[in-house]
Amino acid sequence: MDELPQLLLGGLKLGAIYSLAALGLVVIHKATKTVNFAHGALIMLGAYFGFFLLQLFGLPYALVYVLAPLGVGAVAIGAERILLRRLRRSDAFSGVVSTIFISVALTEMIRIGYSTELMSIRNVWPGAPWLIGNLVITPETLWVLSGALGCALAGALLFSTSRLGRAMRAMAANMRGAQLCGYSVDLVYAEAWFLGGVLAGLAGLFLAPAMGITPELANITIVPAFVAAVIGGFDSVRGALLGGILLGIVEVLSAAYLSSAGKSALTFTILLAVLLWRPEGLFPEARVRNV
């Protein structure tokens, strides 16, 4: 049991990234009622954009952390403007289905360019680890943990308190009503996709040094992002944050004490259990019944 604190720390680190990923999913769903199956692809793009800017253009990390997420946000807006907006007029179902194929298209575009190599980028904060008792903390862990959690909290705050957040929530509650109050659907949807894309891009950046950069990131990350969001209730910002942390810890512990397959099986069991017994999630937001 000596390694337990160490594992918990690893779980927290992974969980913070999952929170960030799930939060983007929730923001998009909450504001636009679209489940974004392309979220994994956006996360993967974040990692690749980081690689391009860092390795190819030689930009400093501080700038990369600003530009790469903005780039992913731009891609998300592009997808919304060019494709989803058109489909939204026919029906919601087509919009959701199209995100699946947008995901395939984005992943394949990257795969065609960089098919074989597994690429990596350097750590943000290289350096000797600190020892606290038996606990080994690398500067990188500290950076990811605090950075991802910080970004997730900032995103959550932005969504919950700002005018933009209020517009998105109004749109989700009653689109007609929000329109009548002067909110523009097109603008709010674009903002939501942008915010979701930025959060996904950040998740990809935080993930990249540890996981390596491959097109597979799209498929690897979409499931935990979904599971974390479902655990939280899919419409709850707070739930997405807690769900991500919970999932990260469960994954790391089960990988250590069970096996890799055991980890996947446990993840899916949790998802199914939550869906069956608490479809509103473990941390739902207070709901006011519409009379």
Added chain:
Amino acid sequence: MCDREIVLRCLKTLAPALTVAAITIASLAANTYVQYVVSLCLVAAIVGGSLVLIVGLTRVIMLASGAVMAVGAYLSTILLQQYGMPYPASVLAAGAAGAFVGLIVGIPASRFRGHQLAMATLVFQFVIIIGLREWSSVTGGAAGLHVPPVEIFGHRFATDRDYLALIGAVTALVVAVLGVIVTGQFGKVLRAITATEVGAEAFGINVTGFRLAAFVISSMVIAGAGALLAPRVRILDPASFGFESSILMLAYPIVGGMGSIWGGILGGGILRALPELLRGGAEYQDLIYAALVILVMTFFPGGFVGALARAFAVRPAPAPTMRLSPAALARPPSVEPPPRADSAAPALEIVGLAANFGALRAVDDVSLRVDAGVIHGLIGPNGAGKTTLFNIVSGFVTPAGGTVRLFGRDVIGEPPRRRLRSGMTRTFQQVCLFAPLSCVDNVILGLGRTSIRRTLCASVEETFGSAAYRRRKEAALAALDAVGLVHRAQDSVLSLSLGDQRRLEVARAIASNPRLVLLDEPVSGVSHEEQAKILALLRRINAERAISMFVIEHNIHFIRQLCTRLSVMASGRILADGSPEIVIRDAAVRKIYFGESWQAT
């Protein structure tokens, strides 16, 4: 209905199967490579056709097709190889396993909506592939499983031609069955559910059950298709049934067209052939595939079939709104009032009913009686609780207390779909018609008797124009005739004016010859001229068919002419009850309803 019409419909329903047979026969003469590709496309056509049921008609994002196919392929191969089961039996066993799997994945369908169900299928997909990879003693793990050649009744299938003949025959058969299910009443019920769950539930359709049935049938067919494909591909490995394959299959009905069996089989057949056509640019395959799907969704929302239909459509001249002629209204009753056995019991008896929404008491200790045979009106200001009362009586809202008796039988706690059997139907304040269906099909579903088993039988009856189907259709046409819409029988609901849509709701509500109909604002938004006609119509239906009516309406002029007894609700309570003239003159009613002060009266 003449014989020619029956033959035409039968041909139309079976045309996809005949096309499959024709393509198979034509390809038997081609070279072995073409025969191989056509075999793969035929299996994909089966998958596409079955996905029309869940993706197209039920609107579920199915992400587990690959896993379900794997279940069928692996199971049949293991039964074949290790237990020496004959091939046809192993395919049937695979189908049974698929049905079971569909049940497991679909049971959550009763509770999940939209994305949650999509995620449940996603979970299943990953679990099955992990299982296949890990359980290597049985499945061969990542290395795969060798499939022995097929032998049926001593004939060994060895050449591409043999397999093509086998797969073609099975495909034609399966597509024929799917065509009957999708085109017939089963498919129509699924469309109705997707259009309006509330409307479907109110007319006796078990929404959850049908969703589950669609899942079970689809999964059964997909697993069977897996077993059919297994000997053709010779080696089974988990990777070829992965998440990517499920996404490719999801595209079949979307690209082909989600509304018909043609869409599924065309989508499957064409998309499965695409990689073979794109052999040169293997690395661009998936990108081209995804781009194609997105393009089709954006520019041809109805898929290939929708685009073809639009290209060859003959635009019919807009049908005139036929008015009920005075002669038709004055016509003597065409049917004898049906004998009502227990006419002694009141049609509806409500005692001490209460319902809350949070802190709001919407219905507060309401007691009310609607006598058999009468038209009973209910008025009251907005927010009085009238529609809530209707929703309780029809089962959509569970009351906090009190009893509701329909013809003497307590119905509290029964789901809305049981009301039809108790002899009660309703219309809705906001029209709740089955928009994708024709008028006559709307009314046919209003006849009830839509259990899953009966509906499957009805699909077959419809295809072959049996006497049972003709009786149903005649009953529906009679109901349409009663409201003056028989000339619009084949038209789409969306082409009707609001007044005609309200009439169609009445036709659907009276088709099953219920004993009580609840009408929620039957003339709201309807022109003055039209109101008089609906008034005459309702009175005639009440007299001719001996149907009691309980009517919510804001139009005082209309309701006082229509009903023989009137109740007034305000703030969840019954304020007055009695003959319309007396109730309307009541001082308290005037104050609450017309805003007149006490002094003015």
